[in-house]
Amino acid sequence: SLPKWVVNRVSQFVAPKAMKKIYKAGLKYPEWKRKHDPGYKPWVYPEQNTLPSVSLAELSVQHADSLENIDETGLPE
Numbered sequence: 001s002l003p004k005w006v007v008n009r010v011s012q013f014v015a016p017k018a019m020k021k022i023y024k025a026g027l028k029y030p031e032w033k034r035k036h037d038p039g040y041k042p043w044v045y046p047e048q049n050t051l052p053s054v055s056l057a058e059l060s061v062q063h064a065d066s067l068e069n070i071d072e073t074g075l076p077e
Contacts (some may be wrong), residue, residue, distance in 0.1 A: 005071040 040048060
């Protein structure tokens with residue numbers, strides 16, 4: 001839970017700056033993609049994907065209330 005003033009500050013200053021940077025990067029993307037394997041689009045052509053698949057049986061739904069009960073006492077800082 002974050003204080004309201006933190007959320008307000010981030011939404012007023014940090015978020016607009018981040019959006020401007022993302023926008024500028026997006027303008028440069030078409031030129032970058034022309035130089036870096038323009039035919040490689042695994043999101044369009046799944047056969048280009050070289051990552052291992054994850055079985056649906058291995059996935060599980062986690063509810064927010066179960067995430068609050070995670071014991072992190074043994075983890076290093």
